[in-house]
Amino acid sequence: MSPLTITGRDTTTGPVVEVVGDLDYAHATALRQQVERLTLRPGQRLVVDLASLEFCDSSGITALLAARQHAQAAGADIVLSGVPTNTLRVLTIVGLDRVFTIRPDAATA
Amino acid sequence: MCGINQDPEPSGTGDGTGTGTNAVFTALLEDSVEELYESAPCGYLSTLMDGTIAKINTTLLGWLGMDRETVVGRLRFADLLTVGGKLYHETHFAPLLRMRGEISGIALEMKVTGGGRLPVLISSVVKHGSEGEPLLIRTTVFDASDRRTYEEELLRRKQEAEQARAEAERARAEAEQARRQAEADRAQLADALAVLQQSLLPASLPLVPGLETAVHYHTASANRLGGDFYDLFPIDDTRWGFFLGDVCGKGPEAAALTSLTRYTLRAAAFHDPEPAVALTTLNSVLHDRYTATGDPRYCTAVFGIVEPGAEHDQATVRLASGGHPPALIVRAGGQVDSLPTPGGMLVGVLPTAPFTTAEATLAAGDTLLLYTDGLTEARTGPTRKNLYGEEALYAFVAARAPSAPQEVITALTGLLGSFGDGLDDDTALLAFGVPAARPHTLPATDHLR
Amino acid sequence: MDICSRNNVTVTGRPDGPAVVLAHGFGCDQNMWRLIVPALADRYRVVLFDYVGSGGSDLSSWNEERYATLDGYAQDVVDVCDELDLERAVFVGHSVSAMVGVLAAKAAPERIGALVMVAPSPCYIDDDGYRGGFTAEDIDELLASLESNYLGWSSAMAPVIMGNPERPELGQELTNSFCATDPDIARVFARTTFLSDSRRDLKDVRVPTLVLECAQDVIAPREVGAFVHAAIPSSRLVTLNATGHCPQLSAPEATGEAIQEFLESLQ
Numbered sequence: 001m002s003p004l005t006i007t008g009r010d011t012t013t014g015p016v017v018e019v020v021g022d023l024d025y026a027h028a029t030a031l032r033q034q035v036e037r038l039t040l041r042p043g044q045r046l047v048v049d050l051a052s053l054e055f056c057d058s059s060g061i062t063a064l065l066a067a068r069q070h071a072q073a074a075g076a077d078i079v080l081s082g083v084p085t086n087t088l089r090v091l092t093i094v095g096l097d098r099v100f101t102i103r104p105d106a107a108t109a
Numbered sequence: 110m111c112g113i114n115q116d117p118e119p120s121g122t123g124d125g126t127g128t129g130t131n132a133v134f135t136a137l138l139e140d141s142v143e144e145l146y147e148s149a150p151c152g153y154l155s156t157l158m159d160g161t162i163a164k165i166n167t168t169l170l171g172w173l174g175m176d177r178e179t180v181v182g183r184l185r186f187a188d189l190l191t192v193g194g195k196l197y198h199e200t201h202f203a204p205l206l207r208m209r210g211e212i213s214g215i216a217l218e219m220k221v222t223g224g225g226r227l228p229v230l231i232s233s234v235v236k237h238g239s240e241g242e243p244l245l246i247r248t249t250v251f252d253a254s255d256r257r258t259y260e261e262e263l264l265r266r267k268q269e270a271e272q273a274r275a276e277a278e279r280a281r282a283e284a285e286q287a288r289r290q291a292e293a294d295r296a297q298l299a300d301a302l303a304v305l306q307q308s309l310l311p312a313s314l315p316l317v318p319g320l321e322t323a324v325h326y327h328t329a330s331a332n333r334l335g336g337d338f339y340d341l342f343p344i345d346d347t348r349w350g351f352f353l354g355d356v357c358g359k360g361p362e363a364a365a366l367t368s369l370t371r372y373t374l375r376a377a378a379f380h381d382p383e384p385a386v387a388l389t390t391l392n393s394v395l396h397d398r399y400t401a402t403g404d405p406r407y408c409t410a411v412f413g414i415v416e417p418g419a420e421h422d423q424a425t426v427r428l429a430s431g432g433h434p435p436a437l438i439v440r441a442g443g444q445v446d447s448l449p450t451p452g453g454m455l456v457g458v459l460p461t462a463p464f465t466t467a468e469a470t471l472a473a474g475d476t477l478l479l480y481t482d483g484l485t486e487a488r489t490g491p492t493r494k495n496l497y498g499e500e501a502l503y504a505f506v507a508a509r510a511p512s513a514p515q516e517v518i519t520a521l522t523g524l525l526g527s528f529g530d531g532l533d534d535d536t537a538l539l540a541f542g543v544p545a546a547r548p549h550t551l552p553a554t555d556h557l558r
Numbered sequence: 559m560d561i562c563s564r565n566n567v568t569v570t571g572r573p574d575g576p577a578v579v580l581a582h583g584f585g586c587d588q589n590m591w592r593l594i595v596p597a598l599a600d601r602y603r604v605v606l607f608d609y610v611g612s613g614g615s616d617l618s619s620w621n622e623e624r625y626a627t628l629d630g631y632a633q634d635v636v637d638v639c640d641e642l643d644l645e646r647a648v649f650v651g652h653s654v655s656a657m658v659g660v661l662a663a664k665a666a667p668e669r670i671g672a673l674v675m676v677a678p679s680p681c682y683i684d685d686d687g688y689r690g691g692f693t694a695e696d697i698d699e700l701l702a703s704l705e706s707n708y709l710g711w712s713s714a715m716a717p718v719i720m721g722n723p724e725r726p727e728l729g730q731e732l733t734n735s736f737c738a739t740d741p742d743i744a745r746v747f748a749r750t751t752f753l754s755d756s757r758r759d760l761k762d763v764r765v766p767t768l769v770l771e772c773a774q775d776v777i778a779p780r781e782v783g784a785f786v787h788a789a790i791p792s793s794r795l796v797t798l799n800a801t802g803h804c805p806q807l808s809a810p811e812a813t814g815e816a817i818q819e820f821l822e823s824l825q
Contacts, residue, residue: 058356061407062357062358062407065400065405065407069403093409094409094433094454095452095454095455095463098454158808159802159808160801185801192692193696193697193698193699193703194699194703196692199585200586201585201707204737204807205586207808208590208592264705
């Protein structure tokens with residue numbers, strides 16, 4: 001189990017949040033808190049880069065849903081990029097592949 | 110005197126003992142017996158048997174700051190002592206001196222004129238007359254100020270050590286008490302958790318005429334409440350409802366969600382047991398309660414109805430899935446089918462969510478298996494990096510097909526055990542099927558831990 | 559452990575004579591009575607003992623709770639009388655032991671028929687209208703003395719019981735342990751003795767009583783002797799021409815005579 005590291009940077013279209021490590025019950029709150037601290041303006045796009053995500057469980061999915069809520073409340077979009085295969089599989093089973101916008105990598109997001 | 114010997118060796122004298130040398134010593138010292146007594150480096154006094162002081166030397170008078178006239182014939186030995194000393198003198202010193210005729214090295218304190226106290230060491234001896242009768246007491250007094258200071262220091266340290274020991278003992282006892290309390294609290298908490306845990310799941314599956322049933326529930330952590338749920342319950346004379354699912358998160362929050370989910374589904378089933386409707390009701394309840402208030406939470410679930418045929422040789426199943434892995438059907442012929450429900454959405458996140466319905470018929474010897482993803486998400490392999498996965502599960506089940514419900518559950522229970530600490534999530538397994546041989550129901554099994 | 563061993567009981571004198579129990583006070587042990595035992599041995603059955611914690615008693619039987627009150631010592635007396643099955647014995651108590659006798663006689667009236675109080679005091683600390691002779695600070699000084707003088711007592715060495723208990727003879731050498739006590743036990747006995755107040759118990763005395771006081775006694779001054787005599791209706795007061803607190807040692811003949819006269823008056 002790797003600990004979670006979250007880094008953020010700003011782009012012209014909006015903030016990018018990079019998630020490295022395990023997004024699980026112990027660490028998911030950190031992502032929620034980080035995202036909720038971001039100021040989003042209408043029309044912006046929040047990109048959550050999951051390319052270095054090692055593990056994601058139901059708590060992690062909840063954190064992503066919370067991020068989506070925060071973006072929607074601000075009138076912004078949310079995109080998940082670089083989603084690992086396992087996580088994509090889980091998102092598909094629960095139907096969230098039709099709820100989140102998913103892109104292959106952060107650059108094209 | 111070193112090196113100087115002016116005295117000629119006496120020669121011709123009888124004993125040759127050097128008496129000349131002694132005379133020189135005595136002459137040089139100019140000491141009379143009187144002076145030896147009066148100016149001795151210690152105190153001397155002599156008393157009658159009743160303690161009246163008959164003689165006292167100058168040294169002692171000087172220490173006490175007293176005149177000879179005030180003392181001799183007027184005071185008793187005990188009058189020179191402090192009150193505590195007087196008590197000790199009467200209860201210990203005097204009796205011992207009477208019985209043994211001597212006593213030595215007794216520590217007492219004498220009163221000094223002007224208000225001070227002199228710590229002393231006292232030795233006394235009784236002088237007896239020609240017929241053995243006691244006549245008088247001779248006493249020597251040593252100034253024990255330094256010795257007393259040393260003793261007090263030792264005593265003080267001893268008391269401090271004793272105090273420290275007592276405090277350490279107290280601290281230890283307190284720590285022990287705290288530990289025992291913590292232990293009791295922990296035990297109480299564990300009991301409370303166990304009771305709560307019990308309330309989240311049915312104690313045992315009911316007997317369903319025409320069906321064999323089996324269940325297994327694995328808790329990842331003894332101290333955490335479960336996040337998986339299942340149930341099997343009668344709807345009416347011919348139909349039985351069932352559900353199985355998995356809430357997000359862990360701990361007490363997840364348990365609250367489990368509880369709400371279970372009872373909402375049960376209630377919904379009585380209202381309208383159509384599976385997609387029941388899940389829709391659940392979706393509204395969870396969405397309004399959680400996601401709409403800014404606290405998104407969800408569960409995945411399968412809800413269905415099973416109706417055993419009147420002859421107990423088949424059963425129809427109609428189920429809907431909300432984002433949950435598909436059910437498996439292990440056929441009597443040995444093949445394994447899945448019962449896919451594509452398009453189902455996890456429950457509670459969107460204000461309205463689609464739930465896909467599917468149907469199947471179970472023939473004699475067929476078993477339907479529902480599971481939560483603790484099973485397929487278990488980490489395996491030497492590096493624990495790989496997840497067990499659905500393909501592996503299918504292969505495992507297929508290798509043992511056909512299987513009655515209990516056989517499937519037992520085999521999968523063993524599989525879960527084999528994951529060791531690679532299995533770090535709760536897992537629920539529910540299986541039911543139409544009996545292969547005689548159409549009688551096997552007793553429902555209690556879920557195992 | 560049987561009582562005779564526990565309390566180092568010595569029985570001497572005339573086996574069929576009336577029983578006289580000699581009880582030591584605070585300080586030493588039954589050896590205090592050596593000089594007057596011969597005078598009594600001809601006619602009386604003399605019983606000597608040590609309170610638990612003193613002399614040759616069994617120190618392992620000592621516990622602070624029991625021996626922090628005079629009742630604990632009174633119980634020792636009753637135990638000894640029960641063990642020897644004494645009937646209406648004469649109890650001779652020195653100093654605080656006289657008060658112990660009062661309590662024992664109240665608890666077991668069939669065992670104790672008369673009291674001899676040698677240099678008694680029911681209360682050592684001055685009070686309103688009462689002169690006991692001491693203040694509480696004085697008692698603390700005594701306790702300090704006890705801490706400083708072990709008198710040969712050693713925790714590594716159990717007190718040796720002196721030899722030939724049947725006929726203690728004058729001049730026989732005592733063991734080194736005479737008057738030596740465990741300092742912790744001595745401290746408790748000292749506090750119990752000097753902080754006790756038995757004045758109210760004196761009015762309950764129902765047996766013939768002899769009060770023997772010394773002419774000059776720092777520990778039990780004349781006022782105390784008068785007080786005790788006045789408080790016990792049936793008592794007789796004899797003032798010995800002796801100084802100090804232990805007339806049985808400093809004036810053994812006079813003490814022995816006074817006791818014998820009293821004993822004869824009881825017949």
